[in-house]
Amino acid sequence: MSEINTRAGFVAVIGAPNAGKSTLVNALVGQKVAIVSPKAQTTRARLMGIAIEGAAQILLVDTPGIFEPRRRLDRAMVAAAWTGAQDADLILLVIDAAAGANAEVERIISSLGARQHPLFLVLNKIDLVKKEKLLGMSVNLTSRLNPDKVFMISATQGDGVADLKHALTEAMPEGPWLYPEEEVSDATDRMIAAELTREQIVNRLHQELPYATAVETETWEDRPDGSTVIRQQILVERDSQKAIVIGKGGQRLKAIGAASREEIAHHLGRPVHLYLHVKVNPRWDEDRGLYREIGLEWAD
């Protein structure tokens, strides 16, 4: 590979909650770097997934879905999303084609009005939508957003993902790669391990619980026998939530731990011993140290 032809740049992946941003980042990277769930507001902090194609390194900044902020955690998440967009070479706006241009999408469109960046518009989840609806949506959004390119994809099925990746490659500025070739994410293993446990919780519990929960990796020990011992704390806001996470006779916590341990071991490529405990802290979302641990800036 000749030095002159390498390309590298940042792509901010933004969109409403649940649009499929993290699923798309994983598909472009070619492995799971970001957690995914059918619930809105799964991603909390900015996370970079690194995709490589030919001579190009595409740094995909996965952001929290942009929504109406209420508490401090929400404000920090929205701030993380827009910061991701400002620093980027290109904005990838992901829209859930099945949900259409709802109020959240409208808010994002108006905020993008004054953008300085090139924009790719991605209509995702085309596997769920009739062609006519898709075309109507595409015409409407294109006339209002004036994107540089439009893609219709299914991030879960893979349709259109290769074309999108190729176009991203060509849109990256020329320059040296910014990360080592083998790196797939900027998150530390501690953070990824905490996220994988949170993914199990978000996918197993309902209603308010996912939003009331945070996971923190407390200790990490790589043993000489090749295994890793990890202790994590699951924070909830109330005693009743603690009881739900633990489940009857500890069954639910056991299942969360077993599934997460398997995912973490797969990620690390080594055996893992995972110990979880649940702690009640009604104000965990006011704890500055925790924000740092989960990769968010404190938002006043």
Ligand SMILES: Nc1nc2c(ncn2[C@@H]2O[C@H](COP(=O)(O)OP(=O)(O)OP(=O)(O)O)[C@@H](O)[C@H]2O)c(=O)[nH]1
């Ligand atoms: N049918 C279908 N489902 C999809 C597609 N892409 C993503 N999903 C699903 O949509 C849900 C949300 O996906 P995520 O990737 O977590 O969405 P997100 O935009 O990152 O959401 P937040 O992090 O909450 O902002 C998950 O259940 C995905 O499996 C798709 O192309 N087709």
Ligand SMILES: [Mg+2]
């Ligand atoms: Mg996400």
